[in-house]
Amino acid sequence: MIVEVAAAGVAVDRSGVDPPLVAIRNLSKYYIRGDQVIPVLVDIDLDVNAGDFVALMGPSGSGKSTLLNLIAGIDKPSSGEISIAGVDITQLSDADLALWRSTNVGFIFQFYNLMPVLTAYANVELPLQLTSLGRRERRERVETALALVGLTDRATHRPNELSGGQQQRVAIARALITDPTLIVADEPTGDLDRATAEEILGLLERLNRELGKTIVMVTHDPKAAEKAHRLIHLEKGVLVH
Amino acid sequence: MFVPLLVLRNAFRHKLRTTLTIVGIVVAIVAFGMLRTIIDAWYAGANASSSARLVTRSSVSLVFPLPLNYAQKIRQVDGVANVAWANWFGGIYVNERNFFAQFAIRAPEYLEMYPEFVLSDDERHAFLMDRTGAIAGRKLAQKYGWKVGDQIPLRGTIYPGTWTFNLRGIYDGAEEGTDTSTFFFHFDFLNESIKKHLGGRGDQAGLFIEQLRRPEDAAAVSQAIDTMFHNSLAETLTETEKAFQLGFVAMSEAILLAIQAVSFVVIVIIMAVMANTMAMTARERYAEYATMKALGFSNGFVALLIFAESLGIALFGGLLGVALTFPAAEAFAKTVGSILPAFKVSPQTMAMQMGAALVIGVVAAAIPAWRASRVRIVEGLRAIA
Numbered sequence: 059m060i061v062e063v064a065a066a067g068v069a070v071d072r073s074g075v076d077p078p079l080v081a082i083r084n085l086s087k088y089y090i091r092g093d094q095v096i097p098v099l100v101d102i103d104l105d106v107n108a109g110d111f112v113a114l115m116g117p118s119g120s121g122k123s124t125l126l127n128l129i130a131g132i133d134k135p136s137s138g139e140i141s142i143a144g145v146d147i148t149q150l151s152d153a154d155l156a157l158w159r160s161t162n163v164g165f166i167f168q169f170y171n172l173m174p175v176l177t178a179y180a181n182v183e184l185p186l187q188l189t190s191l192g193r194r195e196r197r198e199r200v201e202t203a204l205a206l207v208g209l210t211d212r213a214t215h216r217p218n219e220l221s222g223g224q225q226q227r228v229a230i231a232r233a234l235i236t237d238p239t240l241i242v243a244d245e246p247t248g249d250l251d252r253a254t255a256e257e258i259l260g261l262l263e264r265l266n267r268e269l270g271k272t273i274v275m276v277t278h279d280p281k282a283a284e285k286a287h288r289l290i291h292l293e294k295g296v297l298v299h
Numbered sequence: 300m301f302v303p304l305l306v307l308r309n310a311f312r313h314k315l316r317t318t319l320t321i322v323g324i325v326v327a328i329v330a331f332g333m334l335r336t337i338i339d340a341w342y343a344g345a346n347a348s349s350s351a352r353l354v355t356r357s358s359v360s361l362v363f364p365l366p367l368n369y370a371q372k373i374r375q376v377d378g379v380a381n382v383a384w385a386n387w388f389g390g391i392y393v394n395e396r397n398f399f400a401q402f403a404i405r406a407p408e409y410l411e412m413y414p415e416f417v418l419s420d421d422e423r424h425a426f427l428m429d430r431t432g433a434i435a436g437r438k439l440a441q442k443y444g445w446k447v448g449d450q451i452p453l454r455g456t457i458y459p460g461t462w463t464f465n466l467r468g469i470y471d472g473a474e475e476g477t478d479t480s481t482f483f484f485h486f487d488f489l490n491e492s493i494k495k496h497l498g499g500r501g502d503q504a505g506l507f508i509e510q511l512r513r514p515e516d517a518a519a520v521s522q523a524i525d526t527m528f529h530n531s532l533a534e535t536l537t538e539t540e541k542a543f544q545l546g547f548v549a550m551s552e553a554i555l556l557a558i559q560a561v562s563f564v565v566i567v568i569i570m571a572v573m574a575n576t577m578a579m580t581a582r583e584r585y586a587e588y589a590t591m592k593a594l595g596f597s598n599g600f601v602a603l604l605i606f607a608e609s610l611g612i613a614l615f616g617g618l619l620g621v622a623l624t625f626p627a628a629e630a631f632a633k634t635v636g637s638i639l640p641a642f643k644v645s646p647q648t649m650a651m652q653m654g655a656a657l658v659i660g661v662v663a664a665a666i667p668a669w670r671a672s673r674v675r676i677v678e679g680l681r682a683i684a
């Protein structure tokens with residue numbers, strides 16, 4: 059009887075709050091060089107709720123990119139758990155992880171990382187090459203995404219024919235195209251001037267507000283961090299709240 | 300559509316680099332094809348030879364002649380349908396550089412036994428009726444602009460003096476591979492001249508050629524002929540025409556081996572050059588490959604991109620090389636036509652050229668593709684900054 063009540067109590071408690079989209083437990087990452095152990099992340103616990111816009115701040119070398127890469131599933135931790143929408147991605151094989159990324163994560167990089175030989179249109183379409191979507195549906199999606207970032211008239215341009223801000227907008231369209239669970243951005247304004255950075259941040263804010271996208275953004279720009287709902291500070295691999 | 304497009308665009312990112320790589324492959328494939336064709340041409344005489352003919356020569360050496368009266372004895376051997384004989388003349392036409400083969404032949408039998416030399420009835424008749432008549436192959440006649448009725452002077456090296464022949468006919472080849480660059484004239488004319496003017500010993504033939512009734516009897520008939528002259532003053536060695544021709548080839552085996560080796564070295568060199576190019580290309584794109592992997596593309600997909608690009612470039616170069624081998628071979632044949640009569644690019648050579656291009660493409664991509672597929676995403680992404 060007692061056990062049942064307790065169990066029921068727990069269940070009731072949980073139904074009140076949504077489980078976090080990202081749940082990180084005891085996460086550590088260190089590099090071993092010779093007989094030296096270099097800790098990069100130490101015992102991180104962090105939850106990110108669905109719909110959140112989180113800014114990850116901290117001095118250079120504090121492990122921001124490393125943490126973001128782990129959340130995005132492009133790096134492996136030394137220990138700990140990263141559960142995203144109920145999936146512990148640290149347990150996935152490389153192939154499963156790649157498949158998981160293709161549907162769950164949208165990437166925005168500091169240097170845009172567009173394919174130089176592809177047009178803006180083809181760059182945005184790139185992640186859809188891994189899906190079985192039909193031609194028409196693809197076209198609709200790419201056109202919608204390009205319209206959202208305001209680059210409809212630049213669809214046929216190659217990255218080297220676009221400004222930095224425009225390239226980053228193409229990258230944002232690419233990050234959106236698969237309708238991912240989570241968008242990760244590593245210093246998305248790090249290579250842009252103030253005004254352009256504002257534009258990009260405004261766009262990210264819209265994605266979060268209007269499309270309900272969960273965003274985790276690494277930045278060391280306080281202005282950028284202002285747009286986020288929540289600030290997280292890293293200092294030498296440790297979270298400081 | 301997406302993969303071919305991406306591969307094609309990638310391939311022409313560095314237009315100069317890709318163009319130079321293709322030029323290198325084309326040159327290598329043409330060189331490879333030419334060298335293989337030289338080897339083929341060398342063996343062509345043997346391949347075109349009939350297995351229904353035997354050649355009898357002195358067992359000591361080709362330079363020792365055999366008595367002409369052997370002809371009657373050979374004709375008696377079971378399985379021999381016809382006998383002809385021939386002498387190598389070795390004359391010079393105008394100057395030393397004009398090399399072509401000249402044979403003094405026992406014409407009536409010889410022409411019967413070599414139906415691959417096609418001569419009109421009129422010309423055949425005219426040749427047979429003229430003691431100092433001669434016939435030349437089409438290719439030879441074309442090279443020197445000879446016409447029927449011309450007088451052809453040859454300066455003898457083995458048989459001194461200037462010998463002038465009346466060109467009575469120009470023969471064609473029955474098949475494409477038939478050699479039409481040889482000059483034939485009458486053995487009897489040579490023989491009589493030797494006896495009359497040169498005071499030498501006549502009635503000797505360099506070699507006898509036997510037509511077999513059945514090709515299967517080649518071994519038995521050869522043995523019967525050689526046994527017949529065993530322990531005589533001039534012992535014989537009889538073999539099929541093919542074996543005889545291959546004997547000539549064997550003399551130059553070392554050269555052929557060297558040519559063969561060079562043909563493969565050429566391929567290995569371009570392979571190394573292209574492997575280096577592909578390695579450089581792949582290294583430059585590590586960040587892009589890492590980005591694609593981050594987006595969910597597999598390691599195998601990245602490897603495929605590199606393989607496809609490498610193969611595309613190599614096979615394109617290969618095709619271009621094969622196509623250019625034909626004019627190259629033609630130009631080459633024009634200059635050395637009479638030394639290597641059957642200078643033709645064979646289908647096997649073309650297949651080997653494309654095979655070589657394929658191997659170049661695969662080998663060049665192997666290490667870069669393996670490395671790019673193994674590179675960790677975070678390491679690859681760092682390459683951009």
Ligand SMILES: Nc1ncnc2c1ncn2[C@@H]1O[C@H](COP(=O)(O)OP(=O)(O)O)[C@@H](O)[C@H]1O
Binds near residue numbers: 117125
């Ligand atoms: N492959 C590696 N080997 C050793 N140390 C590394 C490696 N990659 C990153 N680091 C170290 O990890 C720390 C955190 O790096 P990073 O996450 O990129 O920092 P941030 O993004 O906050 O500037 C740095 O001190 C860096 O030198």
Ligand SMILES: [Mg+2]
Binds near residue numbers: 122123124
């Ligand atoms: Mg960083």
